[in-house]
Amino acid sequence: MKISVMAKTNISHIAIIGCGASAVLILESLRDTAFSIKKKLSITIFERDEKMARGMAYRSGSDRLILNTLPETMSVSERQPDDFVKWLRSRGIVGKEGIPRKIYGDYLEEKLSSCIAALQRDGHKVTVYNTSVEAVTINEKHSVIFAGQKMTFDVCILATGGELREPENIALSGAQKILSIFDEEPIANIKKGSKVAILGSGQSAIDACILMESFGIEGYYTLVSRRGILPRVKSERADHCMQLSEMIAEKKARRDLGNDSNLLIVFYVQIMPDDLVMQLHRF
Numbered sequence: 001m002k003i004s005v006m007a008k009t010n011i012s013h014i015a016i017i018g019c020g021a022s023a024v025l026i027l028e029s030l031r032d033t034a035f036s037i038k039k040k041l042s043i044t045i046f047e048r049d050e051k052m053a054r055g056m057a058y059r060s061g062s063d064r065l066i067l068n069t070l071p072e073t074m075s076v077s078e079r080q081p082d083d084f085v086k087w088l089r090s091r092g093i094v095g096k097e098g099i100p101r102k103i104y105g106d107y108l109e110e111k112l113s114s115c116i117a118a119l120q121r122d123g124h125k126v127t128v129y130n131t132s133v134e135a136v137t138i139n140e141k142h143s144v145i146f147a148g149q150k151m152t153f154d155v156c157i158l159a160t161g162g163e164l165r166e167p168e169n170i171a172l173s174g175a176q177k178i179l180s181i182f183d184e185e186p187i188a189n190i191k192k193g194s195k196v197a198i199l200g201s202g203q204s205a206i207d208a209c210i211l212m213e214s215f216g217i218e219g220y221y222t223l224v225s226r227r228g229i230l231p232r233v234k235s236e237r238a239d240h241c242m243q244l245s246e247m248i249a250e251k252k253a254r255r256d257l258g259n260d261s262n263l264l265i266v267f268y269v270q271i272m273p274d275d276l277v278m279q280l281h282r283f
């Protein structure tokens with residue numbers, strides 16, 4: 001939000017719904033602009049998850065799930081594009097690749113706290129509700145409904161990210177289960193020799209393979225994807241591709257090992273199944 005807009009209008013009550021990376025970027029930008037305006041803002045943040053700032057992408061505790069972009073592109077500050085790189089260096093983390101997403105989550109959490117503290121120091125009011133917003137009505141003033149309450153704001157910023165939708169029309173039987181890649185505990189408990197279908201072949205599908213690898217799960221993985229395209233590798237060393245090609249190499253080397261489990265686990269990731277099936281055997 002630009003200072004010119006805030007200074008010239010009556011905007012002073014701002015709601016931010018959802019507190020993931022986008023909310024941190026918004027607060028960072030508010031901090032940069034709000035210090036120089038006379039009126040005081042009241043900013044209310046609503047987040048349903050107990051983990052603030054991490055959102056869906058940066059909440060995993062796994063070291064193996066890494067950023068898919070270089071740190072140079074991940075600063076939350078428009079003014080300081082190298083902010084994340086400097087933050088990493090200040091913690092002795094060097095190198096451009098293989099930065100775990102949980103580290104980026106730490107960065108976001110820290111930035112959130114420092115933004116809130118700075119805004120409060122400048123006399124602005126920041127309130128955080130750890131609750132789910134049920135509805136928003138847009139009128140002259142915007143109403144936010146949550147936990148049986150209604151509050152009104154001049155501006156309501158929706159920063160709720162994407163929703164994980166459970167796929168429809170999957171008939172399960174017996175020991176078959178459907179999991180999301182965010183269900184790390186059940187993933188860790190997948191039985192040896194399981195047949196695992198992974199819906200989609202994008203970055204989340206690679207995450208699913210990496211997670212299963214990191215939990216030492218041996219089995220038979222099938223990637224089911226409508227386009228059959230693996231994610232574009234953005235890093236210089238192409239870590240995702242290397243890990244995937246290692247798995248495929250192992251498949252070739254040990255192709256006829258046991259494949260007799262009747263436990264099918266379907267992960268849903270970001271792409272729904274259609275016409276192409278890629279298979280990875282992992283023993």
Ligand SMILES: Cc1cc2nc3c(=O)[nH]c(=O)nc-3n(C[C@H](O)[C@H](O)[C@H](O)COP(=O)(O)OP(=O)(O)OC[C@H]3O[C@@H](n4cnc5c(N)ncnc54)[C@H](O)[C@@H]3O)c2cc1C
Binds near residue numbers: 023049058067
């Ligand atoms: C598995 C995965 C890995 C990714 N890896 C990368 C990467 O390496 N690099 C990169 O640049 N991008 C990556 N992304 C993209 C990533 O989603 C974006 O970078 C960014 O995190 C999106 O931020 P957001 O704030 O829009 O959404 P989110 O981070 O999802 O945050 C939305 C927040 O809103 C909250 N919320 C939703 N509805 C409500 C409600 N009704 N009431 C209250 N709170 C609510 C949610 O709990 C959540 O905390 C990845 C995405 C995924 C899913």
